[in-house]
Amino acid sequence: MISVQNLTKTFGDRVAVNNVSFDVQKGEILGFLGPNGAGKTTTMRMLTGFIPPTEGCVTIDNLDIFEHPFEVKKKIGYLPEQPPLYFDMTVRECLGFVAEIHGMRGGMIDSSMDHVAELCGISHMLNRLTGNLSKGYRQRVGLAQALIHDPAILILDEPTAGLDPRQIIDIRNLIKDLGRERTVILSSHILPEVTNTCERIAVINNGNLMAVDTIELLSDKLGSEKTIVLNVKRPEHLDTVRLSSVSGVDDIKKHNDNEFVLTVSGGDDVLEKISASVVESGAGLTGIRVKRMTLEDIFLKIITGEKVQ
C-alpha cells in the first residue's frame, strides 16, 4: 500500500534522512521509533507530500505522491508534530474547514464531525476556540482533523505527546481500533508507545533506518544475547583470562569490587562452564544471575549499534 524507496533528505549539508526504504501493507500499524532528531518528522513530511525528498520516492497505491498529489493526499490523514489549528476558530469551525477542503459538503460534514468528535473525546469542546484549549485537547482536535475525511491511511507524528496517562491509553486503543481497517504509521521516541500499538516497528537513528521488523522477530534476533552477573568473595583469585576463553563468553567487565558482568551467547551449558571455572579458581562464588535483554535494551542496542538485517 505504501512503498518508500531510497528516501533521502538533506538540508544544506546536513543529511536528515538517509536512503530509507520500507513498505507498509494495507491494514498494518507501523511504529516509527527513534530518538530526538532521528529524522522521523522529516520522513513523515515526505510521506505526506509536505516536503519533496532530495532523492527517492514515495508511492501510495502505486501512485507517486508528487506526480498525483491530489489523488494521494485525499487518502491520507496526517497529524503533524504540532497540531495545525487556527487559534481564532472554534473546534467546530476547524473541523468543518478541514472537511470542506477535503471536498466534503453539508450533512456529510455534520455526521462525520459528530463521529470523530466522539472518537477523540472532544464532543463537549466543539464550541470552544482552539486557541484556548490545553495542549492535550489541541492534540485531540488535531487527531480529529486527521480523521474527519475518513482516510484509508493515517500518518501520526507523536500522537500521544502531551496527553495525560488515561488519555494516552484511550488514544492507543483508538489507534488500534482505527488500525483494523486502516493503514497507520505513527512515530514516537518512547518504546512502550510503539510496542503497545504496533505490529511492526521501524527503528531510525541519525537518518538511517536501522531495522524494520515485527517486535517478536527483532527480539529473537537481538535478544539471544544474555548478560550474566557474577558475585565473588575474593575477586583477586578470579582468572578473567581463563574465564574469557570459555567458549560462548564474549566479554567480561568488572562492575564493582565483587561483581563481574559477562556477555554471553549460547545455551545453558555456557552457564555451567562459567560456574565450574569460577569455583575452580577459588574465587568464592556467592551469586550468579542471568539477565535477558529487555526491549528497551534492544532498542538502545539498535540505535547505538549496527544495522539489523
Next chain:
Amino acid sequence: MRHLIPFIKKELRAYFYSPIAYIVAGVFLGLIGYFFYSSVQGFSMQAIQLAGSGQETSGFNPTNIIMKGLFRSMGTVFILLTPLITMRLIAEEKRSRTMELLMTSPLSITTIIAGKYIAAVIIYVIIILSTLYIPVVVEYYSSVSWPHVFAAYFGLILTGMAMISIGVFCSSVTDKQVIASVLTIGILVLFWFVGGVIGGYTEHMSNIMKDLSLFSHFENLYSGLFDTRDAIYLISFTTVALFLSHRSLESGRWK
C-alpha cells in the same frame, strides 16, 4: 478549484473575527471623511471668491475640485493600509504551522494564493465602496460627473488589487508579519512615487519609470480618463505579483 469557495470563506471569517479589518476600515473612512469635509469647505470658500470675480470657471465643478483630490488621497492612504490587510495572509500560516495542513490536503498552491488574494480584495472593495456616500452627497447638493466617478472607482479597485497582490507576495516570502508589512510598504512606496518624486537622470529614463509606476496609471483613471492601457498595466502587474507568490511558496518547500 472547487475548494476555493470554502477557502475564501475561511479567510473572510478570519478578517471578521480579528480587529484589524475594522481598524483599517475605521481609519480609512475617518480620514477620507475628514478630507471630504475640509475639501467641501475649501470648495465653498473658492466658490464665494470666484463669484462675481469674472474669472474663468469652466474647470470649477465639484467633481474636479472635491472628488479628484479625494480619489488621490484614497489611493495614497491605502499604501499604508494594504500591509495591515495582507501581512497576516501567508506569513501567519507559516508561523503557526497550519501551512502543513494546507499543503498536505488536496488544495493546490494556486487555490491557496487565489483564495487569500480574493478574500483580501473583497475586504478592500467593501471599504472602498463605503465611500460611495461621498458622490451621492455631492450629487444631492450640487452635481457630479458620474462617468468620472465610475472611472475613478474602477481605477481605485484595479490599483488596490495591484497593491494587495504585492502584499500577498511579501507575506509569502516570510513567516513574520512585521517583515511582510515593511516590505509591502517599501515596494508600494517605490512603485507609487517612481517617475514622480523618484525621478530618473534623463527625461527619457523618467518617462520609462513613469510607465512602471502604479500612480501614473491610477492618475489617468482617477482624473476620469479611461484608457485600456492603464487597466492592462494594472492587471499585468497583479498577475506577475501573484505568480511570484506562487513561485515563492513552491520553492519554499525545496529548501
